[in-house]
Amino acid sequence: MIFASDLDRTLIYSRRLIEENDKNSVLVERYLGEELSFMKESVINKLKKLRNKVLFIPVTTRTIDQYNRIFGIKDEIKPKYAIVSNGGNILIDGQIDTEWRNKIKTDVDKIINYRFIEKRFLQNFKDTSWINKMIFRDGLFFSIHFKDKNLIDIEELENFKQWAEKNHWKVSLQTRKLYLVPEPVNKWSALIYIKNKEKKKKIISAGDSFLDYPLLINADYSICAAHGELKELIEKNDVKQKHITMTERIGINASEEIISIVENLV
Template sequence: MIFASDLDRTLIYSKKFVSNDEGIKLIETKGKEEISFMTKKAIKRLKKLSEEILFIPVTTRTIEQYRRISLFQEEIRPKYAIVSNGGNILINGEIDYEWNNIIQKKIKEECISFKEVESKFEEIESNQWVINRKVADNLFSYCIIHPEYVPEVLYSFIDWMEDNNWKVSLQGRKLYFVPCCVCKWEATQYIKMRENIDFVASAGDSLLDLPMLKMADYAVVPPHGEIYKKYERTYETIQNITFTEKEGIFAAEEILEKIYGLIKQPV
């Protein structure tokens, strides 16, 4: 069994989700800045889970950002990590260039260019709501924004992007522009075939996680983030997705409890 899970706002959480330090552990720093946390209970459950099944961290983070998470460099060392939203796979910490080359080829063949996306976005961009723009691992781009000032015209831009095989996802202060072929599920499926494993459980909170969640045999979503806001509870009835009762940093504990429960059932 594979457990492929998103990280930020699914298993790990920023300081704004931490109201009380009791039972919480710091798992990522950037210089002297404290970045991400998990509950000690969730860490204990994840350790136990990763000893029994193939746990794969799956994230939109760049390779560098993923490597900042001390938990996955010291306490839990996954064989695989899917980073760059599926554009890169790390095997025992090293880049799988065969997979990256496949994805780079697909971007050129199936999607409009970064330059075209940039040119179109410049038509609606202003310093009133866009703070800066970055390219991540030469696979997708994102902006740091003021979400409260996002203009209505952005939604027309999103429609144009979707017509040209790109996805747009707004997660807090980050606005992501991602080629459709740079996909968490495609990378998960590649590992699934490589390891010859049939059953995949997954967890995630954003629309960038949705293809992975829909294709998994079992999926868990916390009651916050883009998926919950878009579909709310009704989504349970049309997809193989379960929402947790807990939200915020404590949702991770419930997600891991539900996944661990699958091990004790025939799958």
């Protein structure tokens, strides 16, 4: 069995998302001397024990470098596999799986290229002053950073989204970022590749954001963090998605509930 989980706001949380007096959270990521992310100590300990029963796979939109900063996952839990770059890269014991990366390159080369997407995106908006920066991540997808979601012209964005999806690109508007991702680059396809490689039969998944939706909708059993952007979408489609459980707790406390559910399933 596989337990595949998103990281940010599912298992790990930034300082601003945890209580100041939370003594049960430990530092798991540091960057340029700054303490960035934390996990419940109980979650780390339980994940270590779960390794003997399930194949734990971190699944994240983070780039390779961003994932490698999370020493609490990489060095403490030491998962054999990590799916990073939103599924564009798979790490096996920290090394890039070149077979998967070559497949992704072949699939992406068949659709509209990155430069054309970038140009079309910027030309789509009459006013682009809401964009702080547009970054091409791991040579695979764009992340667009902004300060205020209310400054985005939603009608213009929807028009671009419709055009992009016809051309095999996905557009995902998050709380503080907008992602432009080629269709072949997705978390679920990477997970299926590992599932087949390891000859596993079932997948338990966990996540909180729209980019985690393929994981949750396709897994055998899924857990959605109740504070996430996916909550409303899943509740709207509840009849078709009975295999998805919503956590009762929110924030970093939801991570403990997620792991407890997984423990009861394996």
